[in-house]
Amino acid sequence: MIGAGGVAVRHAQTLREFADAAVVAVADPDAGRAAELADACDARSYSDPAKMLNEQSPDAVYICVPPFAHGAPELACIASGIPFFVEKPLSVELAIAEQIATAVLEADLITATGYHxxxxxxxxxxxxxxxxxxxxxxxxxxxxxxxxxxxxxxxxxxxxxxxxxxxxxxxxxxxxxxxxxxxxxxxxxxxxxxxxxxxxxxxxxxxxxxxxxxxxxxxxxxxxxxxxxxxxxxxxxxxxxxxxxxxxxxxxxxxxxxxxxxNDAKFAVDRAFIDAVLGRGDDVRAPxxxxxxxxxxxxxxxxxxxxxxxxxxxxxxxxxxxxxxxxxx
Ligand SMILES: NC(=O)c1ccc[n+]([C@@H]2O[C@H](COP(=O)([O-])OP(=O)(O)OC[C@H]3O[C@@H](n4cnc5c(N)ncnc54)[C@H](O)[C@@H]3O)[C@@H](O)[C@H]2O)c1
Structure with a gap:
């Protein structure tokens, strides 16, 4: 989990309901927030997302950062071939979202977004x-x-x-x-x-x-x-x-x-992403x-x-x- 604010807590709660997924690490420059969410998930906390990705090599990442903070988290996931779910909006500046989309297509990476x-x-x-x-x-x-x-x-x-x-x-x-x-x-x-x-x-x-x-x-x-x-x-x-x-x-x-x-769309959007990552489904509606x-x-x-x-x-x-x-x- 990159970002440990309000929406990250919501996704983590949903993921805890899944028997086939677990939050293993949480990174947020606000170390207190990272630690609080990590404790709730029995996960490790980091203040540096790049360090977390290096040490944990997760199967998938949730990017739940504010609009201005997009760019580095997505590009780091793409560079390591890690599927990611990212919250809306995709960015403040169009150029960074265009760069990420192009890189996602080139890498043929599984992605999902918060348009639940x-x-x-x-x-x-x-x-x-x-x-x-x-x-x-x-x-x-x-x-x-x-x-x-x-x-x-x-x-x-x-x-x-x-x-x-x-x-x-x-x-x-x-x-x-x-x-x-x-x-x-x-x-x-x-x-x-x-x-x-x-x-x-x-x-x-x-x-x-x-x-x-x-x-x-x-x-x-x-x-x-x-x-x-x-x-x-x-x-x-x-x-x-x-x-x-x-x-x-x-x-x-x-x-x-x-x-x-x-139905519960907030549950469904997470379920569809995890299923896609596990190779069990093809219902990501807004990659x-x-x-x-x-x-x-x-x-x-x-x-x-x-x-x-x-x-x-x-x-x-x-x-x-x-x-x-x-x-x-
Ligand atoms: N889809 C939905 O229904 C829904 C609902 C709520 C929020 N959101 C979206 O989720 C995003 C986050 O919203 P929020 O309410 O959780 O905000 P928030 O401010 O509560 O949390 C954001 C967290 O990201 C952290 N952060 C900032 N820069 C970071 C970085 N570079 N790396 C890692 N973490 C960083 C902050 O310290 C903060 O803890 C927003 O874009 C918002 O629109 C979507």
Missing amino acids: WRYFDTVTEAAQLLAERPPRVVIGSWLDKVPPPPWWVRRDRSGGQVVEQLTHVLDLLRVLVGEVEVVHAFGHHLSRPDHPDSDIDDVTVATLQMAGGVLGALTASSLLSHKYRAGLEVIADGLALQLTETELTIAREGPPTTRSPA YPEALRTHRLGLAIAESAATGQAVYLSGSGPAGADPAFETLS
Whole structure:
């Protein structure tokens, strides 16, 4: 385990439920955090991830570091041929994620990413419904509080709310609706007494044009005291779907129906990675190069909000794609 913060603790708890996997070592520059999680897992603790990899030669690694700390952990795993699971977002800067994706493809390495929403059975059901009635317009949102880690409110540390948080919704949008061709976003920041260090936009809106003429609108805000809404609505001819982590609402003829997922997606995403590493399964739904496409979209929205200019993805622009956001072949 590289990184021993909130999400590492969650993955370690899940892994402890597996009879065929064990956390053998935890590395975090915060030695206290590394030791605490290592003790809970009966594992060895390190403050230097490189030293841990050298000494332990693990079968697989979980990389659970903040957005700004990506790069060295992934490249060290690739150099040693160690499969890795990495949390979203993949980076703050696009270049490092592109470098990692290229190296992963060259090494033909098993990877997985923290886009666990793909495993909800409600998402599978939504995809089946949309196969019959193609989407025409989507509305995505993440309206929430500022999460506890101090790095979250710093643009150069987290990438901002769209890159860091709305990314789950962007990934769902790609799975259910398709690729985005053009984004035009606006963001705004006001100084906040409760977060004096913050330099990220606390409100963002974006319009999207997608393949096949599908349109979209996104809103993100971190101004609230609790998670008010985080999810995606998809409208097709005679069909409206609303998906969150906790519910799928289907509105067709007659009264709408709502149900909760029947499975635990956070469990499933870890199980699929471990199965792939053990050679027993092929259900990793967002390996690194696939997750990079979602990450590019988040960074494109952030770029558009910063410049006020539309950003073209996937070669869709008048002069082709912005080279920074061209799709990985
Ligand atoms: N998929 C999900 O549902 C989900 C949920 C929560 C967090 N996350 C993601 O996981 C990442 C971490 O979030 P968190 O809440 O655990 O943050 P956190 O701040 O609680 O923990 C991050 C840990 O990484 C350590 N760290 C920093 N640089 C490091 C380095 N170079 N090598 C090793 N460790 C390093 C820090 O000391 C800290 O202990 C974020 O990108 C976040 O978006 C994903």
